[in-house]
Amino acid sequence: MTLAASDAGNLFLSLAAIAGLLILQAVICARDPWAPLNRRFLLGLRVMAMLFAGRALLILSGFEFFRFFILLGAALIPLSVLLLVEGLLRRHAPQGVKFWVVGGTVIFSVLSFWWSNSIDPPRLVGLLTFQLSGFFIGAWLVLTRDKGSLTVAENQTVERLALSLFLLVPFAAADFLMVYLDLPAQISPLGVLFLCWLAVSLGRSQSQHRAPLVSFFAIVLGAGLSGFVVAHMVGMDKDATILTLAVILAAVLVAVLFIEAQTLRTEEQSQTLLRHLAEDRSRDALGFLRGLQVHPLVEGAALIEARQLSDLDTAVLKHIFKVRPVLRRADPPFTDGAEGVHIIHLFKMFNASH
Structure with a gap:
């Protein structure tokens, strides 16, 4: 099977987004997958993973049935955003907002069972409007929150995730309007990868967060310039240039995300080791050392x-x-x-x- 250039690019971008979502899911599950806020976060990640898996399967198989997963995932995103924001702010959204989001979710979830494109573009226009309203509702709840009811760390977390929601808006809109914008690829995976990286970096303090942020943008800038140079050297047209840039950026973002997750994992293991040393109150030195043996940082230690x-x-x-x-x-x-x-x-x- 030979894929067209645009299909190959979209397939790579979808798989890159799934990889980023799996990395972030692994980070969250390593902490506590059953914590109330983490459960809401994981719901959103799995909804997005379903959407991108549907895209990948549609490209690989050509079966229109897989549009069902794409449409259902898109319909569930506003509800996932609302649940996550409510958990972060520790308060309920206004009743009218809940009716709007739940009603829209039900309507577009039912419409997703009609996976044929015979009712498009009206359905896609409605779905785009609903998705954008979900993002803006989340941002509005964040901007109007009671900062005094949250800790400094919680306020920073909310602000960073709100930033990612704003960045997702143009990427999500571009996916729906790619035909009218004459884009060769659906670029929302790039926004999702940035969201994943931003969420992984939330595990660090503000001072620890600045250095990776600078490095992140430096790497992305370098990848973008590399893509332009390659496109110029080969003499690519506009579509090929956009595809090349999107693929290079997605690959670099996945690599940066993986490295960031590994670094955070090592830091958290160091903190748990120090906590184990500081909190031990037993007077049994041998028992303490045996307990220490199970820690990943001292794996392989022998008594x-x-x-x-x-x-x-x-x-x-x-x-x-x-x-x-x-x-x-x-x-x-x-x-x-x-x-x-x-x-x-x-x-x-x-x-x-x-």
């Missing part, structure tokens, strides 16, 4: 009992660890004599690095 060292000279071992409490295979304190022999034997016996 050595005295009987395992019975063939070594205790006095020599005490002297070694008095001079250097922590031994490193790459930098031993002694390389010859009885101490050197003991150190070599220890590292070989336990196949250790430290």
